[in-house]
Amino acid sequence: MKGSRALLVPPAALLGGCRGIQAALDPAGEQSRVIGSVWDLMLIVCGFMFALVLLFIGWMLWRAWRGRGLAQASEAAMSPHERGLDLTLRGWSGLIVIGLFVLATGSFLADRKLAALGAQPALHVRITAQQWWWEVEYQDADASQTLTTANELHLPVDRPTEIELKSADVIHSFWVPNLNGKTDLIPGRTNHIVLTSRRVGQLRGQCAEFCGLQHAHMALDVTVDDAAGFERWRQRQLQGARAPMTPAQKAGADFFVHSACAMCHTIAGTGAGGKAGPDLTHLASRRSIAAGTLPMNRGSLAAWIADPQSQKPGTNMPTVDLTPDQLNVLVDYLMALE
Numbered sequence: 001m002k003g004s005r006a007l008l009v010p011p012a013a014l015l016g017g018c019r020g021i022q023a024a025l026d027p028a029g030e031q032s033r034v035i036g037s038v039w040d041l042m043l044i045v046c047g048f049m050f051a052l053v054l055l056f057i058g059w060m061l062w063r064a065w066r067g068r069g070l071a072q073a074s075e076a077a078m079s080p081h082e083r084g085l086d087l088t089l090r091g092w093s094g095l096i097v098i099g100l101f102v103l104a105t106g107s108f109l110a111d112r113k114l115a116a117l118g119a120q121p122a123l124h125v126r127i128t129a130q131q132w133w134w135e136v137e138y139q140d141a142d143a144s145q146t147l148t149t150a151n152e153l154h155l156p157v158d159r160p161t162e163i164e165l166k167s168a169d170v171i172h173s174f175w176v177p178n179l180n181g182k183t184d185l186i187p188g189r190t191n192h193i194v195l196t197s198r199r200v201g202q203l204r205g206q207c208a209e210f211c212g213l214q215h216a217h218m219a220l221d222v223t224v225d226d227a228a229g230f231e232r233w234r235q236r237q238l239q240g241a242r243a244p245m246t247p248a249q250k251a252g253a254d255f256f257v258h259s260a261c262a263m264c265h266t267i268a269g270t271g272a273g274g275k276a277g278p279d280l281t282h283l284a285s286r287r288s289i290a291a292g293t294l295p296m297n298r299g300s301l302a303a304w305i306a307d308p309q310s311q312k313p314g315t316n317m318p319t320v321d322l323t324p325d326q327l328n329v330l331v332d333y334l335m336a337l338e
């Protein structure tokens with residue numbers, strides 16, 4: 001899809017430092033490429049104008065230095081110098097009008113193109129932002145094919161995915177820079193955004209609207225899979241939670257469903273059906289904990305459960321009183337939920 005770039009050599013391609021899993025200058029999606037072409041156009045038009053301004057300043061300084069500057073302009077009504085100045089100013093005004101017209105046209109065309117790209121979504125996902133995490137629901141007309149996860153978004157490559165954006169509390173903003181621009185999630189309102197990734201790989205999204213104490217720790221792991229990989233992930237997520245196998249895992253499961261944990265979290269296929277916090281049915285298959293705050297591993301999970309406030313001050317996750325043994329079996333159980 002290289003041809004979809006409006007310009008042959010995107011200036012962004014020359015800037016090696018602007019690449020990565022969370023970089024608007026490294027577009028991986030159909031939509032972000034359109035936005036990228038507007039950025040390229042702006043850089044070229046504004047860069048050209050800036051270069052002209054510098055050139056004129058240099059010329060003026062040179063004239064002043066040569067003693068033929070403005071101070072020597074004659075008192076006559078329209079000296080040759082003034083006529084030259086008049087012509088230059090008219091040309092300059094014309095150039096500004098042309099520059100703005102090019103920018104406005106480029107922006108308008110990009111907007112039309114973006115609107116057309118979302119016409120035929122292949123997949124529907126609802127994302128509900130909460131302080132400070134993302135609830136992600138894959139929707140389907142067949143209820144048995146819907147699934148819920150948190151703080152991660154899996155997308156099939158080359159397939160447009162329409163995302164319905166809602167908020168459960170305050171205004172947040174959904175932003176996966178490599179795939180598209182920002183869209184706000186506003187309480188009482190539903191917004192939409194379409195993502196079509198053209199590249200398989202790992203990306204990162206981030207809440208882009210200040211939403212409270214842990215706004216910065218409100219990240220979203222984005223994984224773009226090929227069709228088969230995405231289907232494998234989806235099928236596994238559709239299944240209920242893995243049953244506890246070892247005595248420790250069984251004790252952990254028993255503790256979970258009979259403690260405060262079950263009041264806030266769901267683990268499909270168990271008695272835990274709380275909705276206040278993230279669904280944990282396949283917790284261990286995720287890349288991070290607490291919306292990108294900690295990497296997913298045994299140590300992080302134990303630290304997070306033992307004292308959430310020290311890991312993410314302000315989080316709504318309460319500290320549950322646990323003995324070291326209870327913490328151990330609980331982590332054993334949760335780490336088995338792949």
Ligand code: CUA
Nearest residue numbers: 172207211215
């Ligand atoms: Cu949610 Cu910032």
